[in-house]
Amino acid sequence: MRDLAGDLSLLSINAATLRKQLPLLPSLIEACAKRGIGAIAPWRDQVQAVGLATAARQIKDAGLAVSGYCRGGFFPAADAAGLRVALNDNRKTVDEAKAIGAACVIIVAGALPGALEGKPAHKDIGLVRTQVVDGIAATLEHAKAAGMPLAIEPLHPMQGADRACINTLEHALDICDELDPGGSGALGVAVDVYHTWWDPKLAGQVARAGPELLLAYHVCDWLVPTRDLLNDRGMMGDGIIELRKIRALVEAAGYTGHVEAEIFSDHWWSRPADEVLDVCIARYNTVV
Amino acid sequence: MRDLAGDLSLLSINAATLRKQLPLLPSLIEACAKRGIGAIAPWRDQVQAVGLATAARQIKDAGLAVSGYCRGGFFPAADAAGLRVALNDNRKTVDEAKAIGAACVIIVAGALPGALEGKPAHKDIGLVRTQVVDGIAATLEHAKAAGMPLAIEPLHPMQGADRACINTLEHALDICDELDPGGSGALGVAVDVYHTWWDPKLAGQVARAGPELLLAYHVCDWLVPTRDLLNDRGMMGDGIIELRKIRALVEAAGYTGHVEAEIFSDHWWSRPADEVLDVCIARYNTVV
Numbered sequence: 001m002r003d004l005a006g007d008l009s010l011l012s013i014n015a016a017t018l019r020k021q022l023p024l025l026p027s028l029i030e031a032c033a034k035r036g037i038g039a040i041a042p043w044r045d046q047v048q049a050v051g052l053a054t055a056a057r058q059i060k061d062a063g064l065a066v067s068g069y070c071r072g073g074f075f076p077a078a079d080a081a082g083l084r085v086a087l088n089d090n091r092k093t094v095d096e097a098k099a100i101g102a103a104c105v106i107i108v109a110g111a112l113p114g115a116l117e118g119k120p121a122h123k124d125i126g127l128v129r130t131q132v133v134d135g136i137a138a139t140l141e142h143a144k145a146a147g148m149p150l151a152i153e154p155l156h157p158m159q160g161a162d163r164a165c166i167n168t169l170e171h172a173l174d175i176c177d178e179l180d181p182g183g184s185g186a187l188g189v190a191v192d193v194y195h196t197w198w199d200p201k202l203a204g205q206v207a208r209a210g211p212e213l214l215l216a217y218h219v220c221d222w223l224v225p226t227r228d229l230l231n232d233r234g235m236m237g238d239g240i241i242e243l244r245k246i247r248a249l250v251e252a253a254g255y256t257g258h259v260e261a262e263i264f265s266d267h268w269w270s271r272p273a274d275e276v277l278d279v280c281i282a283r284y285n286t287v288v
Numbered sequence: 289m290r291d292l293a294g295d296l297s298l299l300s301i302n303a304a305t306l307r308k309q310l311p312l313l314p315s316l317i318e319a320c321a322k323r324g325i326g327a328i329a330p331w332r333d334q335v336q337a338v339g340l341a342t343a344a345r346q347i348k349d350a351g352l353a354v355s356g357y358c359r360g361g362f363f364p365a366a367d368a369a370g371l372r373v374a375l376n377d378n379r380k381t382v383d384e385a386k387a388i389g390a391a392c393v394i395i396v397a398g399a400l401p402g403a404l405e406g407k408p409a410h411k412d413i414g415l416v417r418t419q420v421v422d423g424i425a426a427t428l429e430h431a432k433a434a435g436m437p438l439a440i441e442p443l444h445p446m447q448g449a450d451r452a453c454i455n456t457l458e459h460a461l462d463i464c465d466e467l468d469p470g471g472s473g474a475l476g477v478a479v480d481v482y483h484t485w486w487d488p489k490l491a492g493q494v495a496r497a498g499p500e501l502l503l504a505y506h507v508c509d510w511l512v513p514t515r516d517l518l519n520d521r522g523m524m525g526d527g528i529i530e531l532r533k534i535r536a537l538v539e540a541a542g543y544t545g546h547v548e549a550e551i552f553s554d555h556w557w558s559r560p561a562d563e564v565l566d567v568c569i570a571r572y573n574t575v576v
Binding site for chain 1: 400403404406408411412413417444445446448449450453455456459485486487488510512513514515517527528529530
């Protein structure tokens with residue numbers, strides 16, 4: 001198991017962790033680079049706001065890696081036009097990820113169309129799962145040509161209706177097997193401890209994924225009680241997730257990439273950016 | 289598939305649905321019986337409050353069945369004394385269930401000790417899962433002697449840290465296979481649509497369970513958005529769960545028991561009991 005104490009080159013900060021304090025990419029880049037943090041994971045709106053070429057240059061000049069690009073996916077739609085828009089958008093996401101040198105595109109599958117706005121167009125979870133597989137398949141061709149891996153991120157089942165209808169690592173890996181049966185690494189998974197800690201099959205599925213398919217590893221913590229289904233994630237060490245145990249599983253399976261801190265939290269968004277980054281670093285060094 | 293329109297004999301009302309309006313068992317019994325509802329699922333504190341013999345007589349006199357007794361389980365503890373207390377309590381629960389003529393005891397596994405109070409004693413999910421299996425095994429001997437089936441209810445993974453570390457039907461059935469390899473029906477499962485609708489393996493696992501192991505079936509709905517991890521369940525038809533499709537699976541697998549409405553909801557607890565029961569009946573007749 002890798003020793004993370006004292007070396008920040010493997011630490012990545014997902015921009016969502018500081019999206020209220022440092023919404024602009026240049027300020028996030030600067031804050032991370034000056035601390036010696038090795039990588040960031042930016043969101044599309046942030047890259048588009050500064051412009052793709054500028055973002056790519058700033059990230060490169062700062063010496064930062066990009067552990068993942070947030071995000072592709074959201075394939076399901078209520079009609080054919082919506083499905084086409086999603087496919088076009090995913091191809092564009094792949095190109096942007098390539099331009100900024102991302103390790104992978106994070107794929108959040110999407111779920112019932114309209115559900116995120118509280119107005120689900122229908123309830124057919126089987127249909128949207130089919131649309132997701134079709135969407136990933138179509139995007140994969142483009143991604144392979146671009147040399148940009150797609151990482152399916154299973155989300156917690158509590159986000160299964162509105163954000164992602166792929167909720168277990170096993171389900172994500174079944175899709176990888178179906179669409180990329182050789183396990184080339186063009187299609188893999190992102191393992192986020194928040195979404196997967198509860199899964200009794202986690203250890204076996206992480207081992208099944210292996211080094212080729214383990215494309216990203218995200219950390220935060222599960223608080224008890226959890227007061228919100230989206231924005232009440234905990235800082236590493238403040239909850240009940242066995243962080244060391246899960247990282248040991250992932251690394252034993254061959255993962256060698258970054259450890260990305262992705263903390264959607266009303267609490268931490270209310271704290272100064274310097275404090276959040278300092279706490280992230282301290283916890284990364286001691287409990288992750 | 290059974291036709292539920294117009295016949296309330298298969299409808300059961302879980303007492304939690306009306307726990308704010310009708311906390312006392314006699315009032316719940318009366319309200320259900322006068323509508324022709326076939327069954328209730330009472331909670332232990334309610335039965336104990338009125339006295340076991342009295343509760344049993346009142347339920348019988350009203351002509352109601354008991355679709356399940358809420359609840360056994362919560363096996364994990366931080367020390368040996370705590371484990372013993374839980375086992376004794378579960379044996380008592382089995383005896384109470386027998387006295388009131390319940391179809392089964394609902395087993396909510398329990399999770400990290402102290403987590404429900406926001407003070408988890410530790411984070412070892414593997415340990416508590418072992419304690420749960422040991423606790424069910426010990427209770428099963430007593431339950432078999434009493435002729436009272438135990439129904440393991442997998443809870444939604446969002447309740448995995450504090451309420452139940454068994455979160456998928458597959459995991460529950462694996463435990464059934466381990467502890468009652470003959471599939472005698474002394475140990476089975478309770479399928480609640482709220483906890484299981486998202487599971488991509490639901491259909492296969494329901495079929496695996498079959499008539500012997502399908503001991504209870506609970507309905508409500510999943511709202512988008514869901515605003516609370518515990519008390520924001522929806523009335524049947526108000527959310528995104530494919531109720532007809534799931535009941536068809538359960539009945540195709542051989543389930544012939546009650547359909548129990550169990551709605552933890554701050555919204556419905558704020559409505560008059562008559563209204564809640566009328567809406568339950570209407571939805572039972574049309575969308576369940």
